[in-house]
Amino acid sequence: MGRDYDQIRKQLAVNIRVLRGQKGLSQEALALSADLDRTYISQIERGVGNPSLLVLCKLATILEADVNDLVGVPLPPQA
Amino acid sequence: MGRDYDQIRKQLAVNIRVLRGQKGLSQEALALSADLDRTYISQIERGVGNPSLLVLCKLATILEADVNDLVGVPLPPQA
């Protein structure tokens, strides 16, 4: 049962990093905006931990993405 | 920033309840399958709490839905 989870978590890490890059934000800047700690962003982007729905929502808001975009297989090159 | 979260959490509650009903599962049965506690399912369906990504994945698996379907505004009538 952990395979889905592992895959999703890994995808989440990638998506956040990409979206953040597209916004031209540093981990620090993202952390500040999302009211999270710099190192916590680092952890998530490394696929460490198991973020809660609340954290996902915070990040989604700042990254101007939907929670789906964070968890899913989004990020098509350029529509 | 809490509005998105509140909305999503509420939607999550509804979606799980509906999907569970469609599967003909009781909260107990769902909890058992997902390896979660009976009362925790109850909490989630009442919009209480802040489930982790792992829990979302577990539930999605049992309900044969995608995590997106749980968090989003899914449940289209019949594709």
Next chain:
DNA sequence: CTGTGACTTTTAGTCCGTA
């Protein structure tokens, strides 16, 4: 600017029973 380990505080998630 980011990765990482160690750490403390808060909360998720469990287990009990009651209605």
Next chain:
DNA sequence: GTACGGACTAAAAGTCACA
């Protein structure tokens, strides 16, 4: 079969020092 509360344990949230 479900809502709800209290007490408890595991884990996430959040911080710091250092590479």
